[in-house]
Amino acid sequence: MGHGTEASSGAAGPAGGGPVSVLVVDDNEDTRVTLGMVLELEGFAVRLARDAPTALEAVAAARPDAVVLDIGMPGMDGWELARRLRELAPGGSRLLLVALSGYGRSADRERSEAAGIDVHFHKPVEPDLLVQVLAAARKFAARRQEPA
Template sequence: MNSIGANDGTAPARRVLLVDDSVDAAEALSMLLETLGHEVRTMHDGTSALAIVDEFRPEVVILDIGLPGMDGFALARELRKLPSTRDALLIALTGYGGDEDRLRARAAGFDHHLVKPVAFADLEDLIARSFGPDRTRNV
């Protein structure tokens, strides 16, 4: 494990779409993911995110739930309908951590539900494990 996260250089880089209306939080997480080699696109609302998925074809989508306009639940449902993101790893990264929120996340198509703040090493480890032979997905 390196000092930034769990990726010791053996986990392949992924195309990551990060959607969070907090510009500062999104920028910080984006920079951390890029230091590990991931190609990251950052959007701040659901409509903008949907506009780029066919071209970008993200393998991982990290979504805040409390987005303006289209919330993260609705965005996840839309992403699951599209061929370019139907099989993407969807991770909710949110301040909403109640049991009802987790149930709604599962119903919307999220693979994992993480509550802010999350340790960056835990997020990177989750991404790496989700593409390995022991692929685990659970909300």
């Protein structure tokens, strides 16, 4: 694990439509792989990406329900990744974007909101809290449905 995008099968997830799919984007391999394993144990279908360009390819290939992303990545940071994910059509606006970052100042949270990130967690985050937020990804998407 840890190179490019890896697909993983999650355990049985929430009722209706199989497990919630989550893309984890972090340049730190230990963080990326560990978070992926924790989410799989919680029943999510998890894919991993080591950087923003790989994440953009992964979302274009198989749109997840949610993306958990680091902010402080080399090259394209998480804020720019979030802006680009929001621009993807169709459905970029329906992705649940969750920042999991060492950047925790109020200015960082404001930047996350401006970039289109829905939830900004400062590391370390309580796993149960992250799981609760991600489990609601499909309800979140339904509320953000774009007009037909």
